[in-house]
Amino acid sequence: MIYNDKKVSDIQxxxxxxxxxxxxxxxMTDLSLEDKISGTIRLYDINNEAAxxxxxxxxxxxxxxxxxxxxxxxxxxxxxxxxxGADFVVISILPGTFEEMYSDVHAPEKYGINQxxxxxxxxxxxxxxxxxxxxxxxxxxxxxxxxxxxxxxNYTNPLALCVRTLYKVFPEIKAFGCCHEVFNTQxxxxxxxxxxxxxxxxxxxxxxxxxxGINHFTWFDYAxxxxxxxxxxxxxxxxxxxxxGYPNNSTGYLTNVFECNHKVKFDLFRKYGLIAAAGDRHxxxxxxxxxxxxxxxxxxxxFTFTHVDYRMEDLQKRRERSDRLxxxxxxxxxxxxxxxxILIIKSLVGLERTISNVNLPNKGQIANLPLGAIVETxxxxxxxxxxxxxxxxxxxxxxxxxxxxIQNQSDIMEASFSYDKELAIKAFxxxxxxxxxxxxxxxxxxxxxxxxxxxxxTEWF
Numbered sequence: 479m480i481y482n483d484k485k486v487s488d489i490q491x492x493x494x495x496x497x498x499x500x501x502x503x504x505x506m507t508d509l510s511l512e513d514k515i516s517g518t519i520r521l522y523d524i525n526n527e528a529a530x531x532x533x534x535x536x537x538x539x540x541x542x543x544x545x546x547x548x549x550x551x552x553x554x555x556x557x558x559x560x561x562x563g564a565d566f567v568v569i570s571i572l573p574g575t576f577e578e579m580y581s582d583v584h585a586p587e588k589y590g591i592n593q594x595x596x597x598x599x600x601x602x603x604x605x606x607x608x609x610x611x612x613x614x615x616x617x618x619x620x621x622x623x624x625x626x627x628x629x630x631x632n633y634t635n636p637l638a639l640c641v642r643t644l645y646k647v648f649p650e651i652k653a654f655g656c657c658h659e660v661f662n663t664q665x666x667x668x669x670x671x672x673x674x675x676x677x678x679x680x681x682x683x684x685x686x687x688x689x690x691g692i693n694h695f696t697w698f699d700y701a702x703x704x705x706x707x708x709x710x711x712x713x714x715x716x717x718x719x720x721x722x723g724y725p726n727n728s729t730g731y732l733t734n735v736f737e738c739n740h741k742v743k744f745d746l747f748r749k750y751g752l753i754a755a756a757g758d759r760h761x762x763x764x765x766x767x768x769x770x771x772x773x774x775x776x777x778x779x780x781f782t783f784t785h786v787d788y789r790m791e792d793l794q795k796r797r798e799r800s801d802r803l804x805x806x807x808x809x810x811x812x813x814x815x816x817x818x819x820i821l822i823i824k825s826l827v828g829l830e831r832t833i834s835n836v837n838l839p840n841k842g843q844i845a846n847l848p849l850g851a852i853v854e855t856x857x858x859x860x861x862x863x864x865x866x867x868x869x870x871x872x873x874x875x876x877x878x879x880x881x882x883x884i885q886n887q888s889d890i891m892e893a894s895f896s897y898d899k900e901l902a903i904k905a906f907x908x909x910x911x912x913x914x915x916x917x918x919x920x921x922x923x924x925x926x927x928x929x930x931x932x933x934x935x936t937e938w939f
Contacts, residue, residue: 489517496521497528739780828861
């Protein structure tokens with residue numbers, strides 16, 4: 479890297495999963511709008527052709543005079559080629575195909591188990607972890623060999639177990655997991671303040687929060703705006719909007735599966751006293767199936783299920799968009815995404831000082847969760863340094879909700895390295911969504927394991 483006049487150039491970023499037609503485009507857009515950093519993105523993907531397409535799309539941004547950020551894109555033909563000399567490593571992969579994801583999400587439905595996402599917890603999240611962990615073992619070993627000093631940013635789910643695997647294989651790795659779910663809850667609080675205080679615009683960064691929990695099951699025990707405690711206002715807000723949701727009676731979630739009316743958040747606040755800080759689809763999966771009895775129940779709480787058919791249809795649309803981008807018939811956006819990956823990179827090269835939520839091994843930042851577990855809190859990012867913020871302890875009622883998931887992550891990790899089927903089934907049975915008999919659970923586990931065997935070591939069979 480070259481430092482010059484408050485700019486940093488020649489940054490080398492290895493992008494694992496660089497053929498992505500989703501997050502990669504977001505990352506490329508944000509980079510193209512930032513004038514203080516520049517360099518080269520080495521795109522690596524098991525689908526080399528997809529990486530080459532993104533190379534062409536990325537370099538079209540480089541040549542666009544309206545784009546202030548100047549980055550060259552190069553396709554790498556191996557992990558080694560991508561990683562040697564990298565300053566940063568970004569990991570954003572799809573572990574398997576939509577065929578395996580279809581099993582994760584929909585095989586449990588035969589037993590009345592509904593999962594609106596199925597990528598982090600529940601039977602789907604646990605099986606996804608079993609096939610993802612071996613991929614991250616390979617990635618961690620490659621980073622250890624070829625770029626041991628690089629900062630590693632993971633976006634892949636199940637995020638906590640991905641980060642945990644990186645540290646298990648390479649304890650000295652400088653890795654962390656990023657997730658935008660907290661941002662969305664800050665935006666909700668900003669909207670609440672605008673409505674109640676009559677203010678035209680509030681940026682989510684003005685909503686100061688203390689974050690504690692695990693990825694996709696995060697909570698705020700403190701929130702303020704300009705020094706004003708927001709908990710009394712949120713208590714009123716949650717009660718006022720409990721029946722109709724916010725926005726009132728909106729059905730936007732029926733056409734955009736990523737939207738919700740926040741009624742799960744409001745219900746959890748009324749029951750537990752903290753602000754749940756993730757999307758309602760994710761929050762519902764960590765709880766017993768109160769919110770997930772059926773699709774009608776989900777809709778009554780203002781969210782819907784993400785059927786894998788939707789993801790397949792969306793992939794086809796993105797392939798068509800990729801063709802248009804390559805032909806120059808369409809350009810990537812000129813507006814920032816609101817993600818903080820680029821801001822964090824700027825901070826780690828010394829251009830900013832940033833506080834953002836991040837997933838790291840617990841070194842006491844959440845005092846009453848196990849050391850070494852991957853927890854989500856705020857952290858301070860500065861040049862070549864991350865310092866997790868001491869977030870305090872979870873109240874016992876919320877800790878009781880999180881404990882089974884921490885234990886399951888530990889058991890799935892150990893099972894993955896030892897090929898211990900009984901330990902994996904123990905985690906399977908311990909998940910709050912698993913309300914079926916042990917015999918049915920074992921049958922379901924065997925079916926789902928078989929459905930993902932193309933991405934599992936042969937020792938499992």
